[in-house]
Amino acid sequence: MxxxxxxxxxxxxxxxxxxxxxxxxxxxxxxxxxxxxxxxxxxxxxxxxxxxxxxxxxxxxxxxxxxxxxxxxxxxxxxxxxxxxxxxxxxxxxxxxxxxxxxxxxxxxxxxxxxxxxxxxxADLRKTSWRVAIIAVFVFTGTYVGSALLSEVGLYLSGK
Known part of the structure; x- marks a missing residue:
């Protein structure tokens, strides 16, 4: 082969x-x-x-x-x-x-x-700055809140 x-x-x-x-x-x-x-x-x-x-x-x-x-x-x-x-x-x-x-x-x-x-x-993650952790928290929080808001809008518009 x-x-x-x-x-x-x-x-x-x-x-x-x-x-x-x-x-x-x-x-x-x-x-x-x-x-x-x-x-x-x-x-x-x-x-x-x-x-x-x-x-x-x-x-x-x-x-x-x-x-x-x-x-x-x-x-x-x-x-x-x-x-x-x-x-x-x-x-x-x-x-x-x-x-x-x-x-x-x-x-x-x-x-x-x-x-x-x-x-x-x-080992590579340890070399990154502590600021990455703060950014990650904001990204995760923003994603969660954004998803929750979109879900609420969708439920409101569908009458549920």
């Missing part, structure tokens, strides 16, 4: 591991709540998410060979988002398949990964 193909197989397997973690989280939710189970719709939705992610990774790798700097530096997440947007605009079946996957089952592994990546860089 060539080195280039081997790299894409590794990407595919890492994405498969991610989808497996989401499937595991979904199953744990069902075991904990005692209701429901994983359906073929859930598996189809995870397959669609895997496909979107893998196509986005492939496009990102291909764009690194293009002489346009902005395309070379465009993040993988951006390509995955564009592929997902186009796929969902083209087919309602893809949207329905993704709708079978519980959103919280997706966010749990993502937040775990984010926590691990931040914990890996604690």
């Amino acid at each position: 060539s080195a280039g193909l081997n790299k894409y197989v590794k990407y595919a397997l890492v994405l498969l591991l991610s989808v497996s973690l989401i499937l595991f989280t979904e199953q744990m939710k069902f075991i904990k709540s005692g209701e429901g189970s994983i359906t073929m719709g859930t598996i189809a939705g995870l397959a669609v998410l895997w496909m979107f992610s893998f196509i986005g990774v492939l496009i990102s790798q291909l764009m690194k060979k293009v002489p346009v700097k902005i395309l070379q530096e465009f993040p993988v997440l951006g390509w995955v988002s564009i592929v997902s947007l186009i796929g969902c605009l083209i087919s309602n079946d893809l949207v329905e398949a993704i709708g079978n996957v519980n959103f919280l089952s997706i966010t749990t592994p993502i937040l775990a990964f984010a926590g691990i990546s931040v914990a890996d860089r604690l």
Whole structure:
């Protein structure tokens, strides 16, 4: 197997591991709540998410060979988002398949990964100024208050 193909197989397997973690989280939710189970719709939705992610990774790798700097530096997440947007605009079946996957089952592994990546860089975080903590408190507070205000406006307008 060539080195280039081997790299894409590794990407595919890492994405498969991610989808497996989401499937595991979904199953744990069902075991904990005692209701429901994983359906073929859930598996189809995870397959669609895997496909979107893998196509986005492939496009990102291909764009690194293009002489346009902005395309070379465009993040993988951006390509995955564009592929997902186009796929969902083209087919309602893809949207329905993704709708079978519980959103919280997706966010749990993502937040775990984010926590691990931040914990890996604690030495860098210690080097930042104490002012960053103050800014973070204001950002978190502003986000919370903004979300609460938007929710209240939405509830008021809907008459609830």
